[in-house]
Amino acid sequence: MYFTVDQAPEPRLPLYKTVLCITCALLLVVNGFSLFHNLQALKGSNFQLGQSARVADRLQYLNVLVLDAESSLRGYFISDSETFLGPSKTATAEVESEFADLEVLLADSPSQLKNLAQLHALVRRKLSILNESIDVYKQGGLEDIVKIAKVSDGRAAMDEIRLLVVIMVQEQNEILAARSASFYHEYQKAVMLGIGINLLAILVLVMFYQLVRRSFKTRAAVEFALQNANDNLESTVVKRTEQLSVLSRHLISVSEEEKARLARELHDELGANLTAISMDLGAVTQQLLKTAPELAAQLRRAKGTLLETVELKRRIVEDLRPSLLDNLGLCAAIESYCEEFTRMTKVKCDTEIEVDIDHSEATLSIALFRIVQESLTNITKYARAGNVSVTLKQVEPNLTLRIIDDGVGITDEALVKPMSHGLLGMRERALLLGGTLTIRRGRSERGTCIEAMIPLSAAGAKATQPGQSDLKEIGLIAGGPV
Template identity: 25%
Template sequence: MANYKFDASKMDGIIKKVVEAINGSKKEICEIADSARKEHRNLESELHHLKIETAELIKEVDEIEKELQISRKKLMAVNKNFEKYSQEELKQAYEKADNLRIELVIKREKEKYFVKRRNDLEVRIKEVLRTVQKADNLMAHVGVAMEYLCGDLINLGNQIEDIQQRHVWGIRIIKAQEDERQRVAREIHDGPAQSMSNVVLKAEICEKLIDVDVEKARLELQNLKRIVRDSLVDVRKIIYNLRPMSLDDLGLVPTLQRFTSTFQDENKIDIQFKSRGSISEIRSVISLTVFRIVQEALNNIRKHAKANSVVINIEFLEDKLRISIIDDGIGFDAENIKVRHDIDGGFGLFSMKERVELLDGEFSINSRLGSGTRLSIMIPLTQNKGDADEKN
């Protein structure tokens, strides 16, 4: 059992680091997407200008081809009637035709380069668009992951801590049940079991004396009757501690009146029990919860408070039950009360709080050192239909 605890704060730290890492990745993805969009705009602009230049170049090539055709016709005419032209005119005709052929070759090479560049730009633009789309998809997935992390999983540590606490309380409840069984077994062994042993012994003595000394046998029978009565008292007390039958027979208020009166006589603590209002029927789980709370509160006062007097007020409202338990004991610092998570720790105040909250009620403690303690409890009398009565 040494390793049953789990450090929930470590889980919170791990989740926070994951969130930070994802946020960092999200930032990098945003930078990649922005860079890709910027490159896409630049490539689109370059492609636009390239298309304009290509169109102008094609127009120039067409014009040069037309000029070249004219020049070739003129050159053919000059060659056919060269005697009509001077040497200079022949030279100019040849040079012009050569220059046009050279310029046409250069322009066509340039046109091929522009076409290749245009095709490369279009391919590059498609690749950049795919990069942008991938970045957008990644951003969407990261957004979903962040929603989960920042929504459901960010409180995973608290959930684990709650599960851990429930696990601890489950173990403590099992231990409490075993302790209660041990206590009942010890009470039966030390009380009724011993008494029954004495009854058997006294019965054997009476059996032997009945024919020898009737008077002595009568005295032994009187002792036997006293032992049986005391044993019956012990059995009833054990049954009462397990579950007061008077809760079902008489109701909550009479049961508490009887319990507080007995507690006052046994512990010499002045108890004022007051009740206001009434209700025709109260659910068994509420009656038993209120009885256990009063029982636990008085036991705590007897053990720790060093109080001389206690006031218990129970008020039946229209749909709620209000309870206050006030003592004049030494009190304690309520603000510094913390629930212990050790398995061997007792239930006490936290047990009362848990019982009340299971019934959708409210529980508060008001106490200061040297100023006594006040417990205030409010329990709704109307519960969900699915609630089952508490078994104890």
């Protein structure tokens, strides 16, 4: 299995998905422009329809104005009351206003403008005749009006006006019908175009949905495979970590047993041999004092070297297995080691041991002693401390061992991820006893505090050591599963 710290490449959307997205967006944009264009076209067609309807209405209104003016004159002639002259007095102004509006409305139709000009002339002539009739009536009375009516052709003038109005209305209705057909055609075209674009957009969206659905299924399958691989990896890591932890504890136990065996051999066999040599050198020196003083002096120097060798042997034996630990117990061994630490480093070391461990609990005693030993060694190498305190207390349901210094303190990186073999060894010794070891800042964020908490049930710690059967079960020795 390989691991990399290289930056992962940025994922890119496949080209065909990008093309589909752009196509769908373009279709929607085109549909928007088409709808806007069609809306404008429909609006124009609707305006033209309204304009045609307004022209027809105004033509009809012109005819009504002329008829009202003529009817008002008849009432005036019969009743001789000027109250009937109201429509005829206002007819001219209203007619001119209507013709001005019609000229604007029919500006895009030359044939209708021509008809409008003829109609305008007929209406003006008709209104002029009506106004002259009023003057004639005022001067000659009703008899002159009757005479004029007999010889004039007023009905023909009105018929011409009606006919021209009908022609213009009919032509305007034809224009209205044509514009209605154009409006319907534009509307139908807009609807068909919108339906076509929408169908195409729906098709593209369906295709894109299928692609997204397929991508989602693929991603779900990949995530499922990655989850399975991650679960397998985690189980493998847990298994390997457990194997390494058990192996580490086994090696610690074997190492302590080997150290104890070597210490005993050095103390017994090497000590006996060195003592015998010292006795022989003393006897020979006494015999040569008188006969060969020079040789006696050399033997005394050799005996001095031998005594230094004996002291070296003692230090080696104490380092391998403190004799005080086996003879006087953990309390005396820790106090003695702390006194030796103070003597060698000139760093004040206070001890507070409130509990003593039975000599039979060798595993517990040696583990706690080694934690103290490794902690003081690290303080000597790195802490630059002035004071150290070592405390061993019994706080139900744990034994608590705490080593605190006032030095420079442990680094944040080492706190988060301790990689020192000494720190890892102390942690494994605590785990060997079923306990925990924590490393943190000391008092007021100064120095370092190492705290080991061991369950009181660890008094039977021998049962927690990995035996041959445990090692075989996890495949760490021959005969176990691979």
